[in-house]
Amino acid sequence: MKYDRYKKAMDNVCDKNFTLTAAEMLEKAKASSDTERNITMNNKGKRNMIARIIGAAAACSVLSVTAVSAMGYGPLSGSFRKFFGKDEVTADIIDQGHYCEIDEVLSDSIFTVDLDSVTGDKSSPKLIFDVTVNDEKLAAENDRLMLSAYILDEYRYANELDNYSMWEAYGEKDPDTSNVYHICMDGPSAFMINGADAVVAVRKISFDSDTVNQKFTYDVDMEYRIHVPEEALKDTFAECYSGITLHSGNVDYDLCYAEYGSYDSMFQFTFDFLGTELAGGETDFYEAEYKFDDDWHRFADSFVLTVDGTEYTVKEKGYAGCNADDGRCSTWLTFPAVNYDSAESITFTAGNETFTLK
Amino acid sequence: MTDEKFLCAYEKFRNTVYSVIFSYVRNADDASELSQDTFIKLYTYEGGFDSDDHMKAWLIRVAVNGCNDHFRKRRHVSDSPIPEDLPSGEEHELDEIIAEVMKLPEKYRIPIHLFYYEEYSVSEISDILGISESTVKTRLRRGREKLKKALRKEDWL
Incomplete structure (x- = not known):
């Protein structure tokens, strides 16, 4: 990319949108000067300030095939095939009993996110979420949404977050419930096998259309701590x-x-x-x-x-x-x-x- | 900081601060507010700077921290690939470049911005973002690859 063209384009954006004069900025700074002192410059400090109590990891039950069939995504109900019809590989894995129910639900004012379960195999784990969008208008204009989440071990989540990116997955709307979406997200095998305790931190929910609120991407702060027994994922x-x-x-x-x-x-x-x-x-x-x-x-x-x-x-x-x-x-x-x-x-x-x- | 120094610093670095924040939040209003917050922190900062470069790097780090705090506070941020208020009269090629960079994932977008707008080295970007140099290089490379596919040949060096 040419330096000068990007630079010129960005300068135009700055000049058009940040129009405060120096004198105006000085006035604002003076008016606010009592509240801002001694800024901490250590970027790394922020990574350790996870203001969440680390509790026991949610136990994950490994179910027999019979038990799986009674669950939302089990083979008899066929729910997984109903919502993720193209993914026969994962559906077969669930049928074989490799499925770990979690069913941990967190909510904020707009979203209710249920980390329903973990399935897949030891090289490609899958996390299944159900998301309820409590904003009716937002749900009405979107047939899908995208979930973004960090999936790491506790140490890396607390200390090395900048070195990792979020996992993302689209989810389709439930055909019967107009504000519920089902997401099957890939997860990192490195942090989900061998009896690992993992942090699943849902941070963003995004929409293609948002004519009312004009936000498109909503920040959320939902952390799940899970333990996935090794046998819950199909062997490779x-x-x-x-x-x-x-x-x-x-x-x-x-x-x-x-x-x-x-x-x-x-x-x-x-x-x-x-x-x-x-x-x-x-x-x-x-x-x-x-x-x-x-x-x-x-x-x-x-x-x-x-x-x-x-x-x-x-x-x-x-x-x-x-x-x-x-x-x-x-x-x-x-x-x-x-x-x-x-x-x-x-x-x-x-x-x-x-x-x-x- | 004296008023005179502050006024000079503002004129010199206003685009630096605004552009890096805009690259994070991709929303003109939030970028403006966070930019003001950054300069307020500058005004009240009681330490000193060895040079203009030192001040500039400080401002960028404060701006980046401010953006991260902004996201963590769960304030809604518009994620439009092209901000609504980007001037409609801009020539097409300028719109396209900004739009394509703003579409990049944040982990690529920010190093790309620091490299191409501020002309920082890999080492300097590593210091600012608090990530390793190899990570910076990888993210620059992958960001460039994505842009190469999206931009017209004459916009690509």
Whole structure:
């Protein structure tokens, strides 16, 4: 983006909208001067000031299939399929009994948010919310809304929030209740498996249309603390590899790990960038990361995962990150989900090389 | 701070303060109010500044903190990608650039603004936002990628 064009455009916005003269600002400052003193400049301090009592994490019940069927999202009621009809994978997982009821409800003046349950698998957990919008007009003009939430462990939520972004998901309106919306949100497996206690902090609810209030995005402050038993999420199969190296011609990528889940098959690779021609003498990876991402993405176009004769191309290509301590970089990609357990043969083809994984 | 110094600082940094706040809240009225709050804090600040650059960085950090407090107080903030009161007479290419940047998620939008408007380095942005340099670089890169897809070629360096 050109510096001068953005700068000029933003200066125009400033000049048009912030029109207080210096003299006027001075008058206001003088009038308010008794209330503002000694500003604390430590940005990091704010992260520790979570004014919430940390109570016991909400217990999450792992239910048998029979019990699940009695719940709102269980297989007999078919509610999950009714509200999230396109997501057969999650519906099947619920049918298999991998479902953890939470049913914790928080409200403010406009919204009631029920964190209903957790489901999914250990690489792609899902959180199901029901949101009631108490503003009838706002609900009337929106068939969907978007929920935004932080999902982290307690330490990172309190101390490292700036390093993480919110998870977002759209939810559709209930066909029978005009102000209720159902959301199925992806969650981070890193903070939701292995018996983790997680903080789910719903911070924003957004709408496409808001003709009455003209707000569009509403700030909310709803924190849920949950404990997800490991067995509540469907197992994935993880495999570590060594001795499998893919050669792009510029970089050697070592396959180190794969996780075969219900939603996708994720492969992680590591590589060195120092000393490669692509790095061109650069020692700071992030000054050259464009080149490595381009190399990886171009190379990944040639990858094929073959499972019992069925070929799959890459579903999503990741971006690289580097460990400052050892200079070793990692990247990833996903293929569509495959059934590792039942597969008799799995191979990975990269360019002209084929590697046997099973 | 003396009145004279305050008046000079205001004239010099009013757009700096307003633009960074606008990038956060994306609402002209809230940005104006929060900008005034920031300058009021400057007037009553009892510490000193080594240089204009020092004052500028201080103002930006106070502005950023003010925006975070604003969000936490659960005040409603308009999230229109293009503010209603953006002048309708602006040339198309100016509207487009601001609109596309304002559509970016906050984690990309703010480093992009500090980099392109204030011409801060990665290191300086890292200090202002309290995040690591590698995080700043990643967010700049991803913000640029999103803008590259949205802006016309002649607007892209």
